[in-house]
Amino acid sequence: QKEVEQDPGPLSVPEGAIVSLNCTYSNSAFQYFMWYRQYSRKGPELLMYTYSSGNKEDGRFTAQVDKSSKYISLFIRDSQPSDSATYLCAPRSSASKIIFGSGTRLSIRP
Amino acid sequence: EAQVTQNPRYLITVTGKKLTVTCSQNMNHEYMSWYRQDPGLGLRQIYYSMNVEVTDKGDVPEGYKVSRKEKRNFPLILESPSPNQTSLYFCASSRDQNYGYTFGSGTRLTVV
Numbered sequence: 001q002k003e004v005e006q007d008p009g010p011l012s013v014p015e016g017a018i019v020s021l022n023c024t025y026s027n028s029a030f031q032y033f034m035w036y037r038q039y040s041r042k043g044p045e046l047l048m049y050t051y052s053s054g055n056k057e058d059g060r061f062t063a064q065v066d067k068s069s070k071y072i073s074l075f076i077r078d079s080q081p082s083d084s085a086t087y088l089c090a091p092r093s094s095a096s097k098i099i100f101g102s103g104t105r106l107s108i109r110p
Numbered sequence: 111e112a113q114v115t116q117n118p119r120y121l122i123t124v125t126g127k128k129l130t131v132t133c134s135q136n137m138n139h140e141y142m143s144w145y146r147q148d149p150g151l152g153l154r155q156i157y158y159s160m161n162v163e164v165t166d167k168g169d170v171p172e173g174y175k176v177s178r179k180e181k182r183n184f185p186l187i188l189e190s191p192s193p194n195q196t197s198l199y200f201c202a203s204s205r206d207q208n209y210g211y212t213f214g215s216g217t218r219l220t221v222v
Contacts, residue, residue, distance in 0.1 A: 042215055
C-alpha cells in the first residue's frame with residue numbers, strides 16, 4: 001500500500017463549480033499537510049500548508065484535514081480555467097521528509 | 111526574483127555518456143533536494159542536502175551522484191545514464207526540510 005493515495009483523475013468541472021480534491025494516507029505520524037499545484041511543463045508550487053486536523057482557508061482555497069480517518073481535502077470555490085493543473089497532496093511527520101502523492105489532474109471548462 | 115534555476119530544460123543523450131544537470135537557488139536556502147517524476151509514481155526523492163558538504167540518499171539514489179560545494183548550487187550527476195533514467199527531474203530548495211519547497215521548472219531527460 002502506498003503511503004499517500006490520490007485519484008489521478010482527470011477531473012473535469014465547469015467554470016464556477018466547487019471542486020473537491022482528496023487524498024488518503026496510511027502513516028498516523030503525519031502531522032503537517034501540504035498541497036502543491038503543478039501546471040503543465042512547470043515545477044510544483046506550494047499552495048497550502050496546514051498543521052494537524054481542521055480547516056485552513058486562503059482566498060478561494062480551503063484545506064481540510066481529518067486525522068481520525070487519515071483523509072485530506074482541498075476545496076476550490078468559484079473555480080476558474082486558470083485552476084486547471086495537477087494537484088499534489090504532500091503530508092509529512094515531524095521526523096520525516098515530505099511524501100508526495102502522485103497527483104490529481106483537474107480541468108476547468110470555460 | 112526568488113527562484114530555483116535548472117539547466118538544461120531538455121536533454122537527449124545516449125546510454126553511458128556522463129551528464130550533469132545544474133541547479134542553483136538565490137534564496138540562501140540550507141536544504142536542497144532532487145526529485146524525479148514519472149507517470150503513476152509521483153515525485154520520488156533522489157538525493158538531498160541539509161547544508162554545504164552534507165548530502166544523503168533519498169528513495170531512488172542508484173545511478174546518481176550529487177555534490178554541495180556551495181550553498182547555492184546542487185548539481186545532479188549521471189555517470190553512466192541508462193534508459194530507465196529517462197524522466198522529468200526537479201530540483202527543490204527550502205529553508206529547512208520542515209518548510210515547503212520551492213521547485214525549479216524541471217529538466218526532461220531522455221536516454222536512448
